[in-house]
Amino acid sequence: MARAEPARRGPKRNETSRRAILTAAFEITRVDGVRNLTVEGIAARAGVGKQTIYRWWPSKTDVLLEALAVTADLRVSVADRGSYRAELTEFLRDSFALLAAPGVGEALRGLMAEAQLDPDFGARFRVDFLERRRAALAEVLDRARARGEAPARLPDDLIADLVFGTIWYRTLATDRTPGEDDAAALLDLLAPAVARAGTPAEGENHGPVE
Amino acid sequence: MARAEPARRGPKRNETSRRAILTAAFEITRVDGVRNLTVEGIAARAGVGKQTIYRWWPSKTDVLLEALAVTADLRVSVADRGSYRAELTEFLRDSFALLAAPGVGEALRGLMAEAQLDPDFGARFRVDFLERRRAALAEVLDRARARGEAPARLPDDLIADLVFGTIWYRTLATDRTPGEDDAAALLDLLAPAVARAGTPAEGENHGPVE
DNA sequence: AACTCGAACCGCCACGTCTCGCATTTGGTA
DNA sequence: TACCAAATGCGAGACGTGGCGGTTCGAGTT
Numbered sequence: 001m002a003r004a005e006p007a008r009r010g011p012k013r014n015e016t017s018r019r020a021i022l023t024a025a026f027e028i029t030r031v032d033g034v035r036n037l038t039v040e041g042i043a044a045r046a047g048v049g050k051q052t053i054y055r056w057w058p059s060k061t062d063v064l065l066e067a068l069a070v071t072a073d074l075r076v077s078v079a080d081r082g083s084y085r086a087e088l089t090e091f092l093r094d095s096f097a098l099l100a101a102p103g104v105g106e107a108l109r110g111l112m113a114e115a116q117l118d119p120d121f122g123a124r125f126r127v128d129f130l131e132r133r134r135a136a137l138a139e140v141l142d143r144a145r146a147r148g149e150a151p152a153r154l155p156d157d158l159i160a161d162l163v164f165g166t167i168w169y170r171t172l173a174t175d176r177t178p179g180e181d182d183a184a185a186l187l188d189l190l191a192p193a194v195a196r197a198g199t200p201a202e203g204e205n206h207g208p209v210e
Numbered sequence: 211m212a213r214a215e216p217a218r219r220g221p222k223r224n225e226t227s228r229r230a231i232l233t234a235a236f237e238i239t240r241v242d243g244v245r246n247l248t249v250e251g252i253a254a255r256a257g258v259g260k261q262t263i264y265r266w267w268p269s270k271t272d273v274l275l276e277a278l279a280v281t282a283d284l285r286v287s288v289a290d291r292g293s294y295r296a297e298l299t300e301f302l303r304d305s306f307a308l309l310a311a312p313g314v315g316e317a318l319r320g321l322m323a324e325a326q327l328d329p330d331f332g333a334r335f336r337v338d339f340l341e342r343r344r345a346a347l348a349e350v351l352d353r354a355r356a357r358g359e360a361p362a363r364l365p366d367d368l369i370a371d372l373v374f375g376t377i378w379y380r381t382l383a384t385d386r387t388p389g390e391d392d393a394a395a396l397l398d399l400l401a402p403a404v405a406r407a408g409t410p411a412e413g414e415n416h417g418p419v420e
Numbered sequence: 421a422a423c424t425c426g427a428a429c430c431g432c433c434a435c436g437t438c439t440c441g442c443a444t445t446t447g448g449t450a
Numbered sequence: 451t452a453c454c455a456a457a458t459g460c461g462a463g464a465c466g467t468g469g470c471g472g473t474t475c476g477a478g479t480t
Binding site: 110172174189 | 377
């Protein structure tokens with residue numbers, strides 16, 4: 001049912017233009033702020049006609065969303081590390097690092113803002129980004145439940161609310177970017193180090209991120 | 211330095227117009243959404259000239275902010291109730307009720323969105339609303355510390371991040387308005403009842419946590 | 421006289437649509 | 451196989467729309 005149009009006439013979609021548009025949108029956001037992100041600006045910087053943008057994306061914010069949704073999946077690991085605590089540590093560390101990368105925080109703030117103002121985009125943002133991030137954390141939590149490691153008192157949904165709530169609140173409402181100490185505090189709250197067989201809190205060797 | 215102009219000529223500021231502007235801004239937001247809030251719309255609905263708005267407020271969003279900053283203080287109690295758990299319960303209950311009131315959620319989402327797009331307004335929003343809410347919770351926490359009730363493992367700042375983070379995340383990123391069950395879960399996490407039978411909330415006999 | 425108010429007008433900027441001319445791909449035809 | 455015609459993407463830019471934010475005006479108030 002998927003590909004019902006194998007024989008379309010005319011040129012293919014220009015992949016070069018597509019990438020140019022995505023990077024242009026992100027660069028403008030990083031340098032000038034979301035406020036100054038305009039369709040005409042993206043088109044100019046990407047060396048592209050406005051129509052090319054309107055043809056493929058519903059709005060300028062959707063361009064930015066596409067540019068970010070991919071990188072978040074790539075840069076936050078949910079690989080099996082053997083223990084809940086180690087995986088949550090890595091999840092938080094990766095998320096914070098991504099958030100601290102130049103331009104990412106500004107872009108995410110802009111996306112969340114636009115999601116409030118434009119309900120249609122809001123729905124797309126939730127599906128294509130927020131729920132995807134939530135699913136990534138759920139993967140870690142599912143494994144933890146299977147191992148019997150996850151705290152019984154906390155439902156998965158609440159854990160997700162606490163984790164993402166804190167991250168987003170910090171990003172949107174303060175200028176205190178979450179750091180190592182916050183990761184430690186969250187970890188202490190959500191994955192308390194049990195006095196069990198060799199699970200030292202700090203000494204855990206979670207390999208290099210990359 | 212404060213009011214050094216007791217003898218100003220001309221008419222006083224029109225209080226009727228001021229209130230009409232505030233309620234008009236809130237009503238438009240409630241009915242049509244923040245997206246459709248315009249200065250001209252506010253002026254028209256309030257029966258007021260645009261100039262009157264520009265004279266007293268830096269932007270249309272500041273009008274909305276003033277309309278909300280007041281009610282939040284009024285509707286969320288931080289009175290001394292004798293116990294940390296009782297006061298936190300009341301704080302959460304009041305906050306959730308306020309959030310569920312018609313128009314309030316929509317308005318708050320709009321304010322937070324605008325705070326991301328306009329850095330200047332963002333600063334005002336933090337000072338006039340976010341930090342004020344945080345201070346309200348801090349009042350409760352301070353009393354709890356003085357009583358020795360607050361959980362020693364959790365710094366006040368983290369507690370605030372968790373509480374407001376969850377509330378805001380729910381409001382901005384999902385359509386699940388926080389309710390009674392969420393209050394119970396948060397309470398269980400942040401103000402664990404002494405592990406005892408019976409009703410823990412009213413029980414006076416909670417010794418120092420540590 | 422000093423000040424406020426409602427009303428109206430203006431230039432600006434980004435939006436979103438449209439059109440043009442050209443390039444690219446496919447289907448049909450000789 | 452060679453060639454043409456239809457269909458589509460593309461860069462570029464013109465155009466009308468709408469809200470913004472700033473200004474001006476006359477009337478009313480103190």
